[in-house]
Amino acid sequence: MKQGHSNPEKSNAIEGATRELARYEATLRSIGDGVIVTDNLGRIVSLNEAAEYITRWGSAAIGVHVSEVYRVLHERSKKPVVDPASRALESDTPVDPTFHSILVTKDGDEIAVDGSATIVRGPDGTRYGSVLVFRDVERRKHAERELASSSSLAAAVIENGRHAMLVLDAELHVHAANRKFLTTFGCEKDRVLGTSFFELLRGAWDDGDLPARLQEVIESRTQLEDYRYEHEAEHGIRSVFLLNATPIFTDAESRQFLVISIENVTAADNELRRRTQEVDQFVYTVSHDLKSPLVSILGYLAFVREELELGDVAEVHRLLARIERAATQMGTLIDDLLALSRLGSNTGRAPISRIDVRSLIKELATTTLAPQMEAKGVEIEFSSSLPCLVTHRTLVLQAFSNLLTNAIRYGCDEDAKVITVGAKRATNGVQFYVRDHGPGIDPRYHERIFDLFQRLDSRDGSTGVGLAVVVKVMDLLDGRVWVESEPGHGATFWLQVPMTSVVAESLDDLDRTSNA
Amino acid sequence: MKPRLLKFLLVEDNDDHAEIVTRTLRKERVGNVIHRVVDGAQALEFLHRDGEYADAFRPDIILLDLNLPRVGGLEVLERVKADSELRSIPVVVLTTSDVETDRARAYEVHANSYLTKPMNFDRFSQMIRDLDLYWGMWNKPAEAGD
Numbered sequence: 001m002k003q004g005h006s007n008p009e010k011s012n013a014i015e016g017a018t019r020e021l022a023r024y025e026a027t028l029r030s031i032g033d034g035v036i037v038t039d040n041l042g043r044i045v046s047l048n049e050a051a052e053y054i055t056r057w058g059s060a061a062i063g064v065h066v067s068e069v070y071r072v073l074h075e076r077s078k079k080p081v082v083d084p085a086s087r088a089l090e091s092d093t094p095v096d097p098t099f100h101s102i103l104v105t106k107d108g109d110e111i112a113v114d115g116s117a118t119i120v121r122g123p124d125g126t127r128y129g130s131v132l133v134f135r136d137v138e139r140r141k142h143a144e145r146e147l148a149s150s151s152s153l154a155a156a157v158i159e160n161g162r163h164a165m166l167v168l169d170a171e172l173h174v175h176a177a178n179r180k181f182l183t184t185f186g187c188e189k190d191r192v193l194g195t196s197f198f199e200l201l202r203g204a205w206d207d208g209d210l211p212a213r214l215q216e217v218i219e220s221r222t223q224l225e226d227y228r229y230e231h232e233a234e235h236g237i238r239s240v241f242l243l244n245a246t247p248i249f250t251d252a253e254s255r256q257f258l259v260i261s262i263e264n265v266t267a268a269d270n271e272l273r274r275r276t277q278e279v280d281q282f283v284y285t286v287s288h289d290l291k292s293p294l295v296s297i298l299g300y301l302a303f304v305r306e307e308l309e310l311g312d313v314a315e316v317h318r319l320l321a322r323i324e325r326a327a328t329q330m331g332t333l334i335d336d337l338l339a340l341s342r343l344g345s346n347t348g349r350a351p352i353s354r355i356d357v358r359s360l361i362k363e364l365a366t367t368t369l370a371p372q373m374e375a376k377g378v379e380i381e382f383s384s385s386l387p388c389l390v391t392h393r394t395l396v397l398q399a400f401s402n403l404l405t406n407a408i409r410y411g412c413d414e415d416a417k418v419i420t421v422g423a424k425r426a427t428n429g430v431q432f433y434v435r436d437h438g439p440g441i442d443p444r445y446h447e448r449i450f451d452l453f454q455r456l457d458s459r460d461g462s463t464g465v466g467l468a469v470v471v472k473v474m475d476l477l478d479g480r481v482w483v484e485s486e487p488g489h490g491a492t493f494w495l496q497v498p499m500t501s502v503v504a505e506s507l508d509d510l511d512r513t514s515n516a
Numbered sequence: 517m518k519p520r521l522l523k524f525l526l527v528e529d530n531d532d533h534a535e536i537v538t539r540t541l542r543k544e545r546v547g548n549v550i551h552r553v554v555d556g557a558q559a560l561e562f563l564h565r566d567g568e569y570a571d572a573f574r575p576d577i578i579l580l581d582l583n584l585p586r587v588g589g590l591e592v593l594e595r596v597k598a599d600s601e602l603r604s605i606p607v608v609v610l611t612t613s614d615v616e617t618d619r620a621r622a623y624e625v626h627a628n629s630y631l632t633k634p635m636n637f638d639r640f641s642q643m644i645r646d647l648d649l650y651w652g653m654w655n656k657p658a659e660a661g662d
Contacts, residue, residue, distance in 0.1 A: 284615060288583055291612040295633045296532035301538065326532060445586065 034136070037120070038085050039129040054113070055138050056106040059508045066126040070132060074099040075112070082118035085132040094118040100137070111138040139182070164262040167248075170218055171347045172197045173401075175257060182249065184264065185458050196262075204231050210243070217245045240269040285452050289333060289464075296326040299428060316440045337466040340452075343398070343472050354503065355393050357386040359401075361421055364401055376417065380404070383422035384513040387430050388503040391477055398472045402466040411436020411491055423510055429479065430500045430510070437490040470495075477501065523549040524650065525575035527592065528610075529584050533633065537579065537610070545639055546648040549573065556587025559640055560595060575605060577647070580627075582611040582618060583655040590621060597626040608647065 034051030038044055044061050051059045063068045068084045072204075075080050084095040104110055115134035120238060121127050124439045130405045146326040152190040155176075158165050164181035175359055177192045185201055197208035197214070205211075210229060217224050224245035231239050242265050300319045365380050373379070387395060407419045416437035441449065452468040468482075470493075472482045477500045485491035524541065528534040534552050541550055551572070553559045562569045567654070578596065582589035589609065596602045606628040614632040622630050631643055638644070 284613075287615075288612050291633075292530060292533070295612055296530070296536065299532070299536035303536075322532060322535075 012100075032135075033135045033190050034132075036061070036070065036132040037084065037129060037132075038089070038090065038132070040127055042066045042086050042130070044069060045129060048052070049133070054105070054111070054134070055103070056109070060224075063244060066130075066132060069106075070115070070134070071104045071112070071114070072113070074334050075102055077461070078102065083335045084115045084134075086210040088097050088117035088119055088130050090513065091151050092119060103134070111136055112141045113137060158259070163260065165266075165305060166197070166260045166262070168197055168214075168260060170256040170258075172214060172218070172258070181262065183263075183338060204233075205229070207231065214245060214258065214260075217247055218256065221247050223247070239264065240268045241265065256357040282452060286337060290330065293326040293333070294329040298375055333465075336469075339463055340469050340472065341476055343469065343476065352391050353393050355389045355391065355396055357389060357396065357423075358382060360393075361386075361400055361404070364397070364404060367402055368401060369408065372405065373483050376408060376412050378408050378412045378417050380419050380421060383420050384424070385506075385509040386423050386432065387506040388419070389501050390503055391498060391501040395473045399477075399495060400432075400434070402470050403495070406466060406493070407434055407436040407438075407491075411438035413438055415491070420441070423506065425510060426496060428475070429496050432495040432497065432509070433492050434495075435490060435492040440487040441483060441485040441491050442487050443485070446485070449483070450481070521548045522546060522576040523573050524551070525559065526550055526552040526560060527554075527556065527578065527580045527584065527589065528552060528627045529554045533581070538579045540641055540644055544566070544644045544648065546644055554585075555591060556592040559592050560587065560610065563599075563605075565597065577604055578607045579610045580607055582609060582613055582622070588627060593622065593627055594625045 003063055003087050006297045032050060034048065035045055036047045036051050042065050042072065044064055044066055047055075047057075050362050052061065055061060055069050056065070056067050069081045070085065072081050072083055073079060081101060082090075084098060088095045094180065097114050101113055101115065102110045103113040113134050115132060115272075117130050119127060120129050120131055147199060158167065159178045161178050161180055165178040166181055167176040169175045174192050174197060177187070181187070181414050182189055182192070187201070191201065200210060210227070213224055213227060216222065219374050224243060227243040227245075228383045229241045229243055231241065241402055242263040243260060244263075245258055245260045247254070256377045301321045304316055304319045304323075307319065343486070361380065404419065408509045411419065418436075418437060420435040421433070422435075423430055450467045450471050452465060470481050476493060478501075480494045481492050481493065481495050519522055519594055526534060526537060528537065538550050542548075551562065552568065553562055559578075562572045563575075563578075565572050580589050580592060584592070589611070596605065596607060603626075607626075608629040608631060609622045609627045610631050610633060612633045613619075619630050621622070629647070
């Protein structure tokens, strides 16, 4: 006879208790938190899988004192602290969650835990023991550390960014501004933070469709890429910026931010404009000056046809000679233009060498310039020693050749047959000069003569490219060229060369000989 | 109504172009008096009868190139049209430039006509004949100033 049958009441009670226990254990197992149950003396009666795992004690914890299994240290001081279960039993009151303690596992690993303890009593108030519930916060701590380090990384990136950067909130008020922004726009951090983006810098950004575009970034979570923003300040100073905006979301607080980077591209933009204008001007003058001989050729051809009908052979020959001259002129012009456009295209690769400028000029005088000089009886004299340069020889040769050609052509006549070449020291370089003693140039034309195709007298057979070449050469040498002249008192063309291209020891000679 | 012969001031720095224009004017029997100057400064001296031009005639038409040494064509045009004595003289801009901005600038400063130096000389002759018909016959210039 089975015992259960003899006492059905007791049997039912055991079954009920067993079911309760099974459910209790299942619940314990399924809880992600560690749960340790102790008796009144603090010895572990049961613990769930999570507790076995976190403490690394496994089921060996049963019967061991809770303070041994749940060995905790203070997070910062690393000194041992009393575990919550012991404290609860000691004080006979529950212990609220203690944050950020360090649990030393059986393996000796240290992990961050939060734990709390409560007292277990029967229906009659009898104390049975305690329950310790704890949680492995290592993963959360790790995530927090990651977040903190990544947000401080982000802050550092923004703070030290090469471009001015702002972090705006969803209402487009400034949440943060980096150093570059504050220095670029001369703002104080305290005055910028919290201010509406569009009120910054006296409303500099509140223009065009920028407000709408930023709103769009916020609303549709898109990016604003390389938005070109032109701003004209009070004194007509034009600035050009490239704006990039990226929306940022912080999941935790579901707050939205906008990171804006502002790049000042005014200098590049101005340079581009200047180049474009230069190219436009170049194309315009080239087309004009190249068309000019064509107009002559076609015009004379029409006359040739007429003269052939009339039978005037001598006139036909004269007209043909004109046509030939115009065609030759066109050829010269094309050659000069090609030379001008080739300048610089090879400079980067061309070798630099030490140039004795005085020898270079003497060489020019006895070779390419000799026929022109002999025809007019021109002589070149040196009024000081000339420093040596270290740079591209062909460029220096080209510049002096063109200036000397001009001086012979326009600055020399019956009464003025000497061209003076000299140099003097300047603040950040050396200035060479080529001086003639001819009729001089009206100050009104001092700038214009350097433009392409500008001639003061268009009937001298020159193409008007020579001085434009000198300008380009000096540009390539990081120097510059200009003229000083009074009508009737000759003309002096100056070439400034930066100190970096000058051989230092040759300056001593210059200082001794130069009196300019 | 017989067209009268017109007196021209030709402002042209290019010798070839000056010869071509002059010969065309003569061939079309449009102008029998043509004075040519080579730059803008000379043109203004001529029109103001300064210095060596004390006895200069008052032209019926100014043919004006734009690309000139020293004082440019547009500046000459501007100064002629700003001068109450001279502004009634028709100015025909005659240039190789067919760039729209040049044309616009020229009309802005009150050029009376803008002719692009042609590659086709039959057309140029036609242009000169039209010019004569228009300015010489129908559009009798106001006798202003002198």
